[in-house]
Amino acid sequence: MTGNNEQVRGKARYAAGVLEYRKMGYWEPDYDPKDTDIIALFRITPQDGVDPIEAAAAVAGESSTATWTVVWTDRLTACDKYRAKAYRVDPVPHEPGQYFAYIAYDLDLFEGGSIANLTASIIGNVFGFKPLKGLRLEDMRLPVAYVKTFQGPATGIVVERERLGVFGRPLLGATVKPKLGLSGRNYGRVVYEALKGGLDFTKDDENINSQPFMHWRDRFLYCMEAVNKASAATGEIKGTYLNVTAGTMEEMYKRAEFAKELGSVIIMIDLVIGYTAIQSMAKWSRDNDMILHLHRAGHSTYTRQKSHGVSFRVISKWMRLAGVDHIHAGTVVGKLEGDPATTKGYYDICREEFNPQALENGIFFDQHWTSLNKMMPVASGGIHAGQMHQLIHYLGEDVVLQFGGGTIGHPHGIQAGAEANRVALEAMVFARNSGRDYFAEGPQILADAAKTCTPLQQALDTWKGVTFDYASTDAPDYAPTNTPS
Amino acid sequence: MRVTQGAFSFLPDLTDQQIHTQVQYCIDNDWAVSLEYTDDPHPRNTYWEMWGHPMFDNPDAAAVVYELNECRKIHGGKYIRIMAFDSTAGWESVRLSFIANRPKTEKGFRLSREEIRGRSVRYSITPYSTDLPEGERY
Amino acid sequence: MCSEEVLGEEQEIVEEVDLAKDFKESGVGEILDELDTSLTGLEPVKTRIRETAALLIVDKARRKLGLVNEPLTLHMSFSGNPGTGKTTLALKMADLLHKLGFVRKGHLVSVTRDDLVGQYIGHTAPKTKEVLKKAMGGVLFIDEAYYLYRPENERDYGQEAIEILLQVMENNRDDLVVILAGYKDKMAKFFESNPGFRSRIAHHIEFPDYTSDELLEIAQKTLKEQHYKLTPQAIVALSDYIRLRRDQAHFANARSIRNALDRARLRHANRIFNESIGLLNADQLSTIDDVDILSSRVFKGGIDNF
Numbered sequence: 001m002t003g004n005n006e007q008v009r010g011k012a013r014y015a016a017g018v019l020e021y022r023k024m025g026y027w028e029p030d031y032d033p034k035d036t037d038i039i040a041l042f043r044i045t046p047q048d049g050v051d052p053i054e055a056a057a058a059v060a061g062e063s064s065t066a067t068w069t070v071v072w073t074d075r076l077t078a079c080d081k082y083r084a085k086a087y088r089v090d091p092v093p094h095e096p097g098q099y100f101a102y103i104a105y106d107l108d109l110f111e112g113g114s115i116a117n118l119t120a121s122i123i124g125n126v127f128g129f130k131p132l133k134g135l136r137l138e139d140m141r142l143p144v145a146y147v148k149t150f151q152g153p154a155t156g157i158v159v160e161r162e163r164l165g166v167f168g169r170p171l172l173g174a175t176v177k178p179k180l181g182l183s184g185r186n187y188g189r190v191v192y193e194a195l196k197g198g199l200d201f202t203k204d205d206e207n208i209n210s211q212p213f214m215h216w217r218d219r220f221l222y223c224m225e226a227v228n229k230a231s232a233a234t235g236e237i238k239g240t241y242l243n244v245t246a247g248t249m250e251e252m253y254k255r256a257e258f259a260k261e262l263g264s265v266i267i268m269i270d271l272v273i274g275y276t277a278i279q280s281m282a283k284w285s286r287d288n289d290m291i292l293h294l295h296r297a298g299h300s301t302y303t304r305q306k307s308h309g310v311s312f313r314v315i316s317k318w319m320r321l322a323g324v325d326h327i328h329a330g331t332v333v334g335k336l337e338g339d340p341a342t343t344k345g346y347y348d349i350c351r352e353e354f355n356p357q358a359l360e361n362g363i364f365f366d367q368h369w370t371s372l373n374k375m376m377p378v379a380s381g382g383i384h385a386g387q388m389h390q391l392i393h394y395l396g397e398d399v400v401l402q403f404g405g406g407t408i409g410h411p412h413g414i415q416a417g418a419e420a421n422r423v424a425l426e427a428m429v430f431a432r433n434s435g436r437d438y439f440a441e442g443p444q445i446l447a448d449a450a451k452t453c454t455p456l457q458q459a460l461d462t463w464k465g466v467t468f469d470y471a472s473t474d475a476p477d478y479a480p481t482n483t484p485s
Numbered sequence: 486m487r488v489t490q491g492a493f494s495f496l497p498d499l500t501d502q503q504i505h506t507q508v509q510y511c512i513d514n515d516w517a518v519s520l521e522y523t524d525d526p527h528p529r530n531t532y533w534e535m536w537g538h539p540m541f542d543n544p545d546a547a548a549v550v551y552e553l554n555e556c557r558k559i560h561g562g563k564y565i566r567i568m569a570f571d572s573t574a575g576w577e578s579v580r581l582s583f584i585a586n587r588p589k590t591e592k593g594f595r596l597s598r599e600e601i602r603g604r605s606v607r608y609s610i611t612p613y614s615t616d617l618p619e620g621e622r623y
Numbered sequence: 624m625c626s627e628e629v630l631g632e633e634q635e636i637v638e639e640v641d642l643a644k645d646f647k648e649s650g651v652g653e654i655l656d657e658l659d660t661s662l663t664g665l666e667p668v669k670t671r672i673r674e675t676a677a678l679l680i681v682d683k684a685r686r687k688l689g690l691v692n693e694p695l696t697l698h699m700s701f702s703g704n705p706g707t708g709k710t711t712l713a714l715k716m717a718d719l720l721h722k723l724g725f726v727r728k729g730h731l732v733s734v735t736r737d738d739l740v741g742q743y744i745g746h747t748a749p750k751t752k753e754v755l756k757k758a759m760g761g762v763l764f765i766d767e768a769y770y771l772y773r774p775e776n777e778r779d780y781g782q783e784a785i786e787i788l789l790q791v792m793e794n795n796r797d798d799l800v801v802i803l804a805g806y807k808d809k810m811a812k813f814f815e816s817n818p819g820f821r822s823r824i825a826h827h828i829e830f831p832d833y834t835s836d837e838l839l840e841i842a843q844k845t846l847k848e849q850h851y852k853l854t855p856q857a858i859v860a861l862s863d864y865i866r867l868r869r870d871q872a873h874f875a876n877a878r879s880i881r882n883a884l885d886r887a888r889l890r891h892a893n894r895i896f897n898e899s900i901g902l903l904n905a906d907q908l909s910t911i912d913d914v915d916i917l918s919s920r921v922f923k924g925g926i927d928n929f
Contacts, residue, residue, distance in 0.1 A: 158578045165528065168492040168569070168581030198495060221604055228608035232596035235488035235612075237528045263608065353575045371575070422495045430493055430503075433510040433581075452497065537749075544728050545760025547798035551791070552756070 005029070005053055018069050021057035025080065026066065031087040033104040039141035040122055041364045042101045043092060045134040045307055055131055056086035056101035062126040064109060081106050093477050098307070100138070100364075112149030115275035115318050123310060134307035137314050141365035142321070148370050150321040154285035154292050156373025157351065157398050160325060163265060163291070164237045166200060169429045170397055172421055173201035173241075175380065175404035180207065184214045188222030190414060194407055195230030195238040197418025201400065202226075203380075204243035206270045206297035216246075216255055224262040241268035241293040241326075249277060253284065260288050266326075268293040271315075275322060282323025293378070294324035306474055313342075313362055316349040319375065326376050332394040334382035339472035340394055350375040351398055359478035376400055384463040385424040385456060389442025392428050401425070411462055416455035423453045486593035488526045491566055491583035501550050504567065504585055508546035511569035516580055517541045518549050518569050522560040524622035525615050527594070536560075539570050553585055562588050562623040588623045640684040650722045651676050658715055663844065664837035665708055671828045672716070679723045694796040696825040697725060700768075700814070702807040703830025706876030709804045710764065712830075716802065717762040726800055728760035736770040739784040747780040751787045759798045768803035769813035789819045833876050835865045842880050846911070851888065856913035867921050883919065891915040 007013075008023040021027070033039055040063070046055040058066075064084035065074070084105045092098040111117040127135050161167055176182070176190045191202045202223075210216035223240045231238045244255035244267050252273070259267050267290055269281050278294065285292040302309035312329075319327050329346040330338030345361035351374045355367040379395050380402035391401055403421050410417025427449035431438045438445060450457035493499060499507070511518050519539035523530060536556045540548055549567065556565055565586035568579050592613040599607040614622040646652060655676060658669055685691045697720065701709040714731050721729025734754055741747040755763065765771070771788075773779040792801050803810070803820065807829060814821040833841065839862055846852060853861065868879060891911050895903065 158576060162578060165490060165531070165582070166492075167579040168583070198489065217604075221606070224608070225606065228610065229596060231528055232594040232610045233486070235526050235528050235594060236490055262605065374575070419495070422489075426493050426495045430496060430507070434503075434506045435510070449496075540756065543756045543759065544730060545798065547727075547759035547795065548756030551752075551759065551795060551798070 014070055014072055014075055016070060016072075020054055021061040021066060022054050022086075024057075024061065024066065024070070025083050026057035026060040026064075026086055027053055028085040028087050031085045031104060033087065034106075036107045036143045036145050037104040037141075038107065038110065038118075038122075038143060038146060039365060040103050040105065040137060041139045042103065043098055043134075043136040043138050043306070044101050044132055045098050047131050047133055050131045052089050052091075052099040052101075053086070056089045056099065056103070058129060058131060059101060059126050059135065060084040060086040060103045062129055063103070063122055063124065064105060082109060084109070095477070107143060107146060110146065112146065113151075113279075115279060115322050119275060119318070127308070136306065136308055137310045139311065139362070139364040140314055140317060141367060142317060144368050144370050147321065147368070147372060150372065151279075151282060151286060151323045152320060152369075152372030153325045153375050154282050154290065154323050154373075155325045157325075157376050158374070160291050160376060163289075164200065164239070166236075168397070169425060170392065170395070171201060171376070171400040172199045172418075172425060173203055173378070173380070173400045173402040174199055174407040174418070175203045175205050175402060176208075177205075177404050177408050179205040180211070181213050184218030184222040187214060187219055188226040190408060191223050191240050192226035192230055193414035194418045195227060195240075196233050197407070197415035198234075198422030199238075199407065199418045200236070201239045201241060201266070201402075203241040203293070203295075203402065203404075204268055206243070206245075206272075206295040208243050209245055216244075217258065220255075220258055220262055220264075224264060227264070237265065239265040239291070241266050243268045243270070243295075244281070245270045245273055249280060252277065252281065256281065256284055256288070256290070260290060264290075266291040266293055268295060268326075269324075270295050270297040272298045275318065278319070278322045278324060285325070286323070291325045292323070293326035294319060294328070296328045304473055311362065311474075313345050313349055316346050316375075317367070320350065320369070320372060324375065325373075326378050326400060328380055329377035331379040331381055331383050331391070333387050333390050334379065334468060339475040341476050342472070342474055343394065345476075347377050347395060347399070350377045351396075360476055362476045374398070378402060380404065382466075382468055384466060385420045385459045386443075386446065386463050386466070388424040388428045388446060389438050392425075392432060393439040397429070406459070406463065409462075410455065411458055412455060417459065420453070420455040420459035423449055423456050424459075486591045488564065488584070488587065488591055490526070490528065492581060493583045498587070499583075499585065501553070504553065505546045505550050507581070507583065508549045508567060508569075511581055512544065512546055514569075514571070514580070516569035516571045518546075518567060520549070520552055520556050520565060520567060520585075522556060522563050522565045522586075524563045524619070525612055526564050526591075527610065527612050527615075533564070533566065536565075539568075557586055561586065564588065592623075636689040637687050640687050642680060642684055645684060646680055649680070649724075651680070651719055654715060654719050654722065662708060662711070663840045664833050665712075665830065668708070668712060668828055668830055671826070672712070672719070675826060676719060676723070679720070679725060683723060683725075695725065696796055696823065697800045698792055698824050699800070699802045699826040699828060700810060700824050701802055701804040701828050701830060702810040704806060704832055704874075704876055706878030706880075707830035707832060708877065709830055710766070712828075713762060713764045713802050713804070717800075720762065720800055726761055730758075730761035731764055732758040732761060733764040733766065735766050736781065736784075739765070739771065739788075740780045742780075744780075747783040748787060751784045755787070755791050755795075755799065758801075759795070762800045762802060764802045764804060767805045767809075769805055769809045772813055772817060774816065785817065785819075789823065792823045832869075835862065835869065838865050838869075838877065838880050841877050842884055845881055845884060849888075851909045851911055854910060854912045857911050857916055860913035860916040864916055864919060864921055871921070883916075886919065887911055887915045890918055 005022050005027055007025050042059055044055050046052050065079060065082045084103050086101050086103045088102040090100045092100055123137055174194045176187055194202050220242055227238045227240050242259045242264050244252045246252045246255060256267050271294060282292055299312060299315055303312040329350060330343040332338050332340045332343050341360055342362050345363045348355050353369050355363055357363060357366050376398060378400040383403055384406035407417035407421060408414050424446055427445055428438055431445045446460060450460055508518050517539035520536035521533035522536060523533035564584060567583055567585050569581040571580040595611045595613060597609040601607050655673055682695055703709060717729050717731045720726045738754055739751045741750045771781040771785050773781055842861060868874060895907060
């Protein structure tokens with residue numbers, strides 16, 4: 001790092017004009033973050049010629065108290081406290097021109113229990129800042145005092161399982177396909193077949209709301225007929241994520257109330273409704289004994305590229321605070337982006353009480369969750385029964401595995417598809433509990449289970465060898481052994 | 486009709502040896518394993534009858550299989566399930582549950598519909614077995 | 624839903640076995656060696672254990688070849704006077720059975736009548752079953768087993784415990800091994816009046832009393848483990864003690880000697896505490912002299928407790 005980083009103090013600090021951010025107090029290399037500070041880790045790519053420390057200080061400034069010029073009104077405040085402090089800048093391994101900047105924020109900069117307030121500061125202005133080519137929020141350390149101001153997941157993994165009566169295996173789901181165009185009556189058919197065949201859940205897709213081909217009440221009514229019929233046919237509690245996403249909060253509440261009236265165990269919202277709407281729906285769900293499923297619609301616009309945006313691990317943290325019960329968190333083996341190590345980081349954020357720093361999984365900070373409920377991650381997109389051993393190995397037991405095409409696309413129908421998935425799942429969990437090396441022996445375990453389950457054999461034959469093997473755009477920057485000081 | 490509650494209902498009925506293996510997995514995880522039976526398999530019938538307390542102090546799954554067979558002597562015509570309880574903070578709930586015994590012929594459930602306001606329907610699921618008084622169901 | 628059996632574990636049948644290799648891999652050799660070195664005397668017992676181990680290894684090999692399917696009956700009786708090493712041997716036996724794969728866990732649950740038999744109607748069966756379940760996967764050691772049977776009282780709840788025990792010993796031979804232990808003559812009587820037990824016990828092992836020399840050796844070993852030693856005079860005193868004590872009532876072999884040593888240490892501690900006027904070294908703190916032994920009541924015609 002070059003240049004004079006010395007903070008300007010006293011009268012000179014507040015002389016009218018423009019002063020470098022690092023000299024205004026936004027760069028404090030000796031700062032030792034307090035336990036109550038919120039810490040943000042940004043990946044910054046300064047424009048050519050811009051000093052990385054100045055860039056980090058600028059991010060700290062612009063995401064807290066600063067504006068482009070010195071203002072005398074600072075001196076009416078305890079401004080030393082309110083200034084965010086960039087305290088550490090590390091070059092990103094193997095990425096010349098990129099730096100990890102650690103910035104600490106005093107807790108008093110934030111209103112408790114409001115993701116909107118948190119994000120307005122942390123990602124409010126800085127992402128368009130001209131001296132930076134790119135800026136990405138990689139991770140955040142949320143202090144216990146702050147976490148405690150949030151409700152957290154309305155239901156949580158434990159109570160969701162208790163309500164459903166399903167213990168010891170992943171849950172199974174499927175998204176109704178085609179996403180668009182089915183009438184309510186036809187839509188309910190898919191739901192009934194899939195649930196009767198052995199799935200626990202079916203799901204509306206993110207863009208199924210209330211369109212001309214199927215208005216929302218029709219969908220809710222037919223879906224609940226299907227759910228109850230399947231429940232009576234199997235003796236199991238079944239659910240379908242009724243998407244209540246709509247244009248206004250009033251409309252969403254109305255739809256949620258109707259879902260409750262019909263006896264649905266679960267409703268669904270899209271990430272695009274916004275953080276405040278999500279928190280409102282989470283509160284409604286807690287008050288109405290409802291499981292709240294979140295479809296992360298739109299996230300890839302800002303989570304996918306490493307150089308700019310917000311990492312999905314940060315979104316996961318915000319969503320655990322905001323209080324959703326289900327969150328799509330990647331499949332590793334399916335059709336959508338997801339490197340195994342990075343995905344493990346997301347899953348840990350959803351499900352653990354404490355996340356230790358794990359750079360190999362992209363987790364930069366120890367994070368306590370102060371007994372906030374656990375979120376159930378959902379794996380959806382291009383997965384099929386033949387990958388069951390990999391799915392359980394990578395994703396564990398507390399997860400909803402959603403086979404949309406892998407259920408509805410089965411050559412012998414939706415029930416057969418659902419049955420194939422359920423048999424594959426139970427056989428794999430059984431083998432795991434029996435102490436077998438199910439990851440290595442997975443294909444054999446499936447082949448054996450298929451001997452007495454024709455639908456599974458057909459599924460294995462149909463999707464044999466279907467993999468989505470592309471280079472990840474979001475792998476961790478640190479190899480497991482390469483731990484920086 | 487086959488009630489498919491629990492983790493392994495889509496597999497062939499488990500042998501005692503297979504049950505032993507699954508129970509041993511639970512014991513090795515420090516979970517307490519218990520047996521419950523019922524003649525009312527309604528999906529929301531949470532509290533089946535307990536066959537003794539959860540077994541906290543038995544290192545070998547043979548103890549559970551032994552009790553399962555004792556339970557079968559009296560309730561062999563009913564549903565019997567095995568549940569494993571985890572007392573770890575943050576869980577404190579059931580971690581594995583599966584059916585270990587079921588009636589030879591399962592009677593299934595009646596779905597009743599009551600039309601209420603608008604097009605809404607109020608659904609009710611009733612096990613056919615509960616049409617009969619207790620003691621005569623299976 | 625799928626039918627039929629696909630998930631069962633089957634025992635693979637092989638064509639040849641290597642007994643020496645099986646023996647080596649089982650780790651049983653180490654147990655037998657340890658028995659030899661760590662336990663004084665008990666030669667007939669050690670021989671019986673070695674024979675039993677050989678039988679088990681051969682039986683295991685025969686299973687591998689598909690020659691045997693029936694579970695082996697492994698229940699045993701250990702008869703002998705108190706303090707002859709029955710519990711210690713039961714622990715080793717549990718370990719041995721575990722290493723050879725005849726019990727899954729290899730723990731020892733040691734009980735007496737009070738642990739099995741209840742105080743009121745309906746109390747005994749659950750009590751006995753709890754103990755049996757705890758012992759499953761390992762070895763159940765019932766000390767003074769004959770107290771379960773009280774023919775003088777027709778309504779004795781012990782009979783209920785006996786019935787459950789017999790049932791489990793028969794039906795759950797794979798799940799646990801029961802060792803019944805007690806005085807030789809009382810055990811013999813017990814088996815006479817309980818043919819059910821007699822027929823279910825495959826191995827009877829008798830524990831002889833220790834000779835006086837063996838007891839002296841045990842005493843010295845015990846003291847060495849506790850970092851004490853005896854003066855030459857003390858060794859003579861202890862030999863005299865053993866000779867006198869073993870003819871007295873309530874003599875419990877090694878246990879009596881260990882108790883005597885505990886008392887000797889107490890007297891030693893008192894003596895050096897009262898005598899000491901200056902600094903003491905490690906040697907003084909750990910040397911037991913004849914006076915510490917000779918002040919026992921045994922030398923005055925009295926009886927030491929056990």
